[in-house]
Amino acid sequence: MYSKEEASKIRQQFWITFGKYMKPILSAEGLPIKWINYKTGIKHIYFRMNAEQHKAIISIEITHPNQEIRNLYFEQFKALKLLFTDTLNEEWNWEENAINELSVSLSQITKTLNGVSIFNQQNWPALISFLKPRIIALDQFWTDVKPIFEAIS
Template structure:
């Protein structure tokens, strides 16, 4: 087991490594982008990447505090599900109502890689290989659909 400080340093080191690995890759619009802290530009819609002790997850989190607006955003994503699947080339988990680690309600579209640990540097290549193509594909998908979400926000 790692102390909290050691675990924090390993997490930080992984995300710095991932950021350096992704830095030369432009966004779908050809712009520089901070892949680690991806900004969707639409309030309450986040692309999140998370790596922990036993798994890694990448997700779209819809966190609007109003349940009906959150549902509207989720239904809009559902309307683009075919386009989403074409961009990502795999099935993701679609949850209209769930909660985050702090108990706050949200809608989430996600996929998970099990059996990897951010604390094992031997797993870092697998983590990067999991996250990299998915965040790039999410960016390509988002470039196509973002104007619709901007119009309803």
């Protein structure tokens, strides 16, 4: 078991490693991008990557405090589900009404990889292999659909 400080350092080292690995990869628009802190440009819509003790998760989180607007965004994502699935080349889990670890209501679209740990450095290649193609594909998808969300925000 790791102390909080040790666990924090391991997490930090993983994300530094991931960031260095992703740095030479340009966005779908051919521009440099900070993959770890991906900016969607739409308030309350986030692309998140998380690696934990037993799993890794990549997600789209819609956190608008107004449930009607959050539902509108989620419905728009659902209307684009075929394009999303074609771009990501896999099925993801869609939850219109979820609650995160901070008890915040949100809608989310997630993909999880179980059986890996950020605390096992031997799992880092699997974590990177899971996160890398998905965040790149999310960027491609977002490049195609962002104008739709700008029009409704």
